Amino acid sequence: MRATIYYRGALSSCNYDCPYCPFSKNVDSKETLKRDREQLSRFMAWIREQGKAGHELSIFFNPYGEALVHRWYKTAMIELSHMPHIRKVAVQTNLSVKLDWCAELNRDKAAFWATYHPGETSEERFLGQCMQLYRRGVRFSVGSVGLRGSFESIRSLRNKLPEDVYLWINAFKDRGNRYTPEEIAELEQIDPLVQLNVPDYASKGLACRAGEEVFYVLGTGQVKRCYQDRKVIGNLYRDGLEGLSQPRPCGMSRCGCYIGYIHMPSLGMDAVYGEGLLERDPLVAHPSATG
DSSP states (O other): OEEEEEEEOSOOOOSOOOTTOGGGGOOOOHHHHHHHHHHHHHHHHHHHHHTTTTOEEEEEEOOSSOSTTSHHHHHHHHHHHTOTTEEEEEEEEOOOSOOGGGGGSOTTTEEEEEEOOBTTBOHHHHHHHHHHHHHHTOEEEEEEEOOGGGHHHHHHHHHHSOTTSOEEEEOOOTTSOOOOHHHHHHHHTTOTTHHHHSSOEEOTTOOOSBTTTEEEEETTSEEESSSSOOOEEEEHHHHHHHHHOOOOOOOSSEEOOHHHHTTOGGGOHHHHHGGGTTTTOOSSOOOOOOO
């Protein structure tokens, strides 16, 4: 079968201190880092065997924190990008690490979901990191949380990125403080697709590929249909994909996160993002913002 796996191990620390992120305050112990490394090693051993079963997999690393400061995630990405049965491997990252290791990636399969955090890094440094990926021909998208105080910083970055690099905006709605129509219009000048991320979509009982073709795997091997749904549907190492896969309509009342709602067929996100669905890189052109 063809499946997408979101993987999150024990890692729960970051080298940034973003005020809106609960995980930026964590510092993992040596024991936690050791457990995270061992969990990823077990996951990689399982992945290596899946080609023999005829599975084609896409893998997305999205830990509670920054993965690429740890050698084992970089090593895993390199290996996965060269596996014949892996269609894509992507990672959510702040791009704070050296990128020379990217020379070892299979550029046809590796992708980066790069998040810009004004206040945690300079525009010059982050842009320089993006341009390293760009020159290497590694596929990536760039995004930022749409905090009102960050609008100018995000617009400035958009104007300096190559036009064919998409910059997305994560609508900030954690506190129910919705944007005004004027703010939406302003953000659309930066990200023409921002309106797709503003709503919390009604999802209760609707079809979703989560739990059937898309799985959210924890380092312990426990599997949930998606990251918002707390119900455990099985164990990857005990049940395998065949034992886990079955149609599972959404049990949540609403879905407002990109990595969730893109898997609802009724929203037609495949037609917007195509092969860039996992790393949030759409098919449309990305003209630079002005003003």
